Amino acid sequence: MIELTRRNFTLLAGASLSTLFAPAVLGQGKPKLVVIGGGPGGGTVARYVNKDLNGAIDVTLIEPQKNFTTCFFSNVHLGGYRSFQSITHNYNKMRKEGVRVIHEAAASIDRDKKQVVLAGGKRIPYDRLVVAPGIDIKFDSVPGYSEAASLIMPHAWKPGPQTQLLVKKLNALKDGDTIVMIAPPNPYRCPPGPYERISMFAHVLKNKGHKKSKIIVLDPKPAFSKQALFLEGWEKHYPGMIEWQDPKMHGGIKGIDAKAGVIKTDLADYKAALANVIPAQMAGKIARDANLADASGFCPIDPETMKSKMDTNIFVIGDACIPGDMPKSAFSANSQAKVAAMVIGGELGNARTFPARYANTCWSLIETDDDVKVGGTYEPGDGKIKQVTTFISQKGEAADLRKQNYKESVDWYASIVADVFG
């Protein structure tokens, strides 16, 4: 046992202080965090690490878009409740806080050298990398569909021009027209999203006084998120307008002909004035190219840390990861980013760490002031992110409760975008 003399005490104190302030990663200069993707996951992790470590870690965010339109609340925009501008954000505040933002696409990850290669060829070195590219669309999962076809039959499952195209086509519809949606198979971004979108289609048509227009949903799934709530809401607000078909009803989606505006199933061919084709999805290309994804197309992670199971220097958060019991949502991405930020702070800045915990809530608007929600809390368990508590809106709830839900979702939106973008 060391006798605690004044000299020893000073030595010990000095040692602990130097441990406290020494970068955990050897090398010159500050430790480097690089984040690929400036959405709800990437923005959050960049801001939190920058703020937590008070500039002791170099934080670089790589995001090609100068203005980022959120996918969440894009249905509310589609319904006419919010402007496109109100769901579009920039990186000015984050940059002022000290995050270095590079508006260029990340082309690849050199895992051996621990560098991100930009589209222009420049290499950005990292000590830790967060990969948050969101989803890519599997165009060929719907026969006949392609990126070119999406300019006629938008998927609008990535925000921006696709959202604007969908809004334009929706607003041009005449009474008696048919909308056909091909819903996506699991797993996909925003489980209740397609059905909230159907609700917003119906809301717009109803508001325009349409009496004869129809909306047909061709679903590859036998059931969907908040199904009882949506079916009840559709019957209440839009009686006779929406027809949802499960695989037993349509017998299988055979494909589309974009130019002819036709969607083919085993049951029938549908001529659609507006077709919204939402194909299967996978992790963004950069994550797949770096071999961070498994056969599912998404990236396995360690639920305690959000680290990739393929590379301990890399974290994968948001829609690109395999989130266990959590849904793919902006709320989930924001929650996962906070766990990753905490772990990164511990590894690169010797900050205190805590057990991982996660949360999510998804609100869905069915009609004006009729909003339902589902959510839960999560922790690591059984080798995945496991649900701890959960809740869901009930059928037949009072109108004032549903109205309160909508207001709550609007307040949440204001908070989460400030959390993500500053």
Add this chain to the structure above:
Amino acid sequence: MRNPIAAIAFLALIGPASAAPDIELGRYLARECVTCHRSATATSTIPSIFGMAETTFAVVVKAYRDKQLGNDVMQSIAERLKDDEIDALAAYFARTKQP
């Protein structure tokens, strides 16, 4: 305090219930709260919780945990919070200004 018996008695008196709240833990846990509460205003449905008195905070969160207050999201969030975590959150928010 020179008398060791008195010192122990004093420590027992303040006991674990008065253990200083772990504000760093509160700061970590608070990240879950700010996803919704960060930009709250006087008129918003989601209330501001920054600067809230510690006792009030703890009473309200425990009321959600006990389902005495009705909001699905808050009941679900509060359900997994232990007493020391609620105290840590209360101490953090009481000392923190809205960003």
